[in-house]
Amino acid sequence: MNLDSYSVTSEPYYSPTHNEVELFEAAYACRMPMMLKGPTGCGKTRFVEYMAWKLKKPLITVSCHEDMTASDLVGRFLLDANGTIWHDGPLTLAVRNGAICYLDEIVEARQDTSVVIHSLTDNRRILSLEKKNEVVKAHPDFQIVISYNPGYQSVLKDLKESTKQRFGAIDFNYPKADDEAKIITHESGVDLQTATTLIKIADRSRNLKGHGLDEGASTRMLIYAAELVAKGIPLAEACEVALVLPITDDQDIRNALSSAIAACS
């Protein structure tokens, strides 16, 4: 099957924070299943896109949700006028055709769902389609990548130990201030000074993590704020819209954040 629609044609902007590009390339070379950890909005998804482009492999992304069944990943029989036809799920598609399959927020999926990837993530590299009575051998180019945010999931939602131990992991965090400023200017078009101020503001909210905030402002949020500024919205207002209001409903925290933002500019 032609996976052209899944290939990443133009270079996504990604600014490496460490040696994660080399690490991922090495992992891909031995087709090691990878787990990307890190807070929301720090660039995990962008990184996978970038790597798919760099490795020139198609990328199939599945956003996992709690009602997702194994059939949603693997595929199912569908009916048509003449009979039944098998329809490959996104995972099977990637396995057959040698794509990178990226399962975003895997913990959201039910635990029995994540078990179907087990046979793909050890040296067997096979996917068994029980309903179809078929065993699919993974294409040599196939790799599985999952993302996993250890922060905000409750204790109830965690990966099984047997799943965790099948992956290599790269830990992501918000980039260093200079890098982050570069990213913000590139993505939004604001000047470096505004970007630096935004990062200072983000650090203020990241200080409150664990004191009423589950997460501080992410790079993605900063880009949103910067985009508003680039469209002519005053900084304080842009921050209110993009950084303060979405993140908390607690009036005291909002007040503290807004005042801290006022101090930064």
Next chain:
Amino acid sequence: MSTTSTRGKYSVFPQNKVNEDVKQEQQILIQQGKKEFSKEYIPHWTLACDKLASAGYGAVIPLSYIRHSPKLVKHLNAEAAINLASVVSLAAIKVNRAAAEMLPKVAVIAAHDTKSMAGFITWINVIEELIKIAPESVLPVLERTQKILKTLTPDQFKSWVLAGLRSTGDDTLRQIQYFSFADPESEKWFRHEAGDIVYTDLERKLKLYLLALWNLQPPIRDLPPSLSPLSARRITISNGVVQVPEVFTGYHGVKAEQIFRAGLAHVGAHLKYSKTKFKLGKLKPIQVTLVSLLEDARIEHLAMQEYPGLRNLWLPFHEAKADGPQIIPLLLARLTRALIDKDYHDGNGWVQKGREMFFHPDNDFMDANMCRRIGSLLGNDLGQLRAQFNAKTYVIEPPYRDDNMGLWDFGDNQENEEDDKGIFIEATQMNKEESDDATQDDKNNQENEETEKQYHARESEEKDRKQSNVIVRYPEYDYLTGEERPNWSCIIEYFPEFGDSNKIARILETHTDLVTRITKLIQTAKVSLPERLHYQNVGESLDLDACINASINLRTGQIPDPRIYSTTERKHRDLSVLVLLDISNSTNDMVKNTQSSILELEIQATALLAYAMSELNDPFAISAFCSDSKEDVHYYRIKNFNSNYNSTAQAYLAGLRGKLSTRLGTAMRHGVKDLKSQHTHRRLMLVISDGEPSDIDVDDRSYLVEDARKVVRSLSRLGIDVFCVGLEKGAENYLNRIFGRKNYTLVNNLSALPARLTNLYFRLTA
């Protein structure tokens, strides 16, 4: 004044002569007074006057009434004037002549200030209550009526009086202190009622601000308001603790919030940039003041480089003008402004010199010694002006800045010499320890406690080894005012005593039949978030996968699976429970026909329940409470949510002893902090109590009941269920009132409690 002249006559003239004079004066005044009343009220008023005159209170009281009460007609109406007589009479009987004499005069003032009949009635009712409950305090209140009513409305006055009565209990001396403003509490509540913004109103916001801006969490305490207007309070930093005035006098509304914020931003800058203490050396007081001033400017300069927006926060408080007499405090204020405000022009040579020296390009702003050097020189210059400077009366301006006592090493304290790290570093280190602590516990709700812990760590070692470090204050609801009084009652966590942990095992052994039943129940107990079940025989929706399979089977000639529905079910248990045990003194009572006390049965019941909960893997915590006045509500953690139900917890449970009283609301407020942080679908607080909420400093039976009711209602808003097991006969009334009809059960046969409690638990959580 004629009253004093009348009094004077007592000593000079013979008795009958005096009586005649007084009567004459009374008659004259009555005739004058009558003019104020309309016809139908005159007989009533004269009757009231006659009653007072003939009641044997002496001459002065009736005279005062006759003289002043007609004025009430003008302000309010005739009835107010006539009714006043009964209160005057009451005051004469219950309090003393002085108060009774003063009352009519003060009533006129009150009538003028309250402006409305309703307001006046509120005021006079409060006075009447006060006469009955705390007669000794009536005079101080009357004397201050004008001051009080200038600031407070009659309703606020009522709240303030109630706060006084509630906080002082039966202690007459403390009552008098409160009502004569000799007790700092009094001023604090006065400000609170007056609607002034006090530090405690903003505490959380400001702490979060400090954390966000500087990533600092120093322990912050409030300074009680100063009683003398001379000693204006400033923020002070000492021994690593930041003390903030409860209120900045003269700042209201937004401005009040701004000054607290400016103050804490300034404190943050100190903690960040004032790394070493200055040695006092041979500096003169004016030089010390100047070095402090320059240091303030230096750290603010650095802070504003980092956070330019702080300038907008600080600048409005710098109000010095470039003209005016050359007295030192004014010059200091002008220099202060010149160092922060670029647009400020000052023709004074000394101020200009100070500014030039401070901003000299060779200065290294990271080095505090520049302040010492410049401060010494500028101080010498001021000395040549021969102007007076009194360091003792000098108060740092603008008011958001701290008193800078923490900047100096006075050399008189051994501790200081040994530890040259400086106070600010101490504070920052403390903050580090705190954050380490916080990573272990759930951080969200611990902020307060963590700082409290640090602050009290030293004190508690000396004081009471049994007392843990957690001291937290909670509001309490007063149904009479319909409002919560902030920071009213105080929880102190004590370490529970060890008992015999084998006792718990023995309890399980003696109740084998119960334990087996519990085990069976455990196996069937289910409670949780709904989960979708596929391939069901019955269900509310079609299961797509199953339908397709069935169709495929039909087409391929096989027998289709009829299970084509999906449904939802709660499968896993997902609840956490806090068991709150009342261990007040009354639990020591023996239960009829048994060898056990109520507490003994509580422990047995809890032991069985804890067994069930731990077998079910339900997260649970057990705490016990009793109280000894609002300032000392004991709270014992038997088991925490994150600790195991092990022999330590069991020994704690076995070691409980009944004592003191039952301040239920406060204990529930404290317990809920833990429960709130549990991420389960259901959260349940199970209260086991043997009696009505009560405490030694509360004689109003409804007060604590209404407070507890308020807590229960606020919990239900948080999605936390509260259920109470009552152990007292005839407790329906108040349990119904507190928890609501469906949320309590009464166990009349106490010996059945252990069995009942666990059953109840399964029923509640099924």
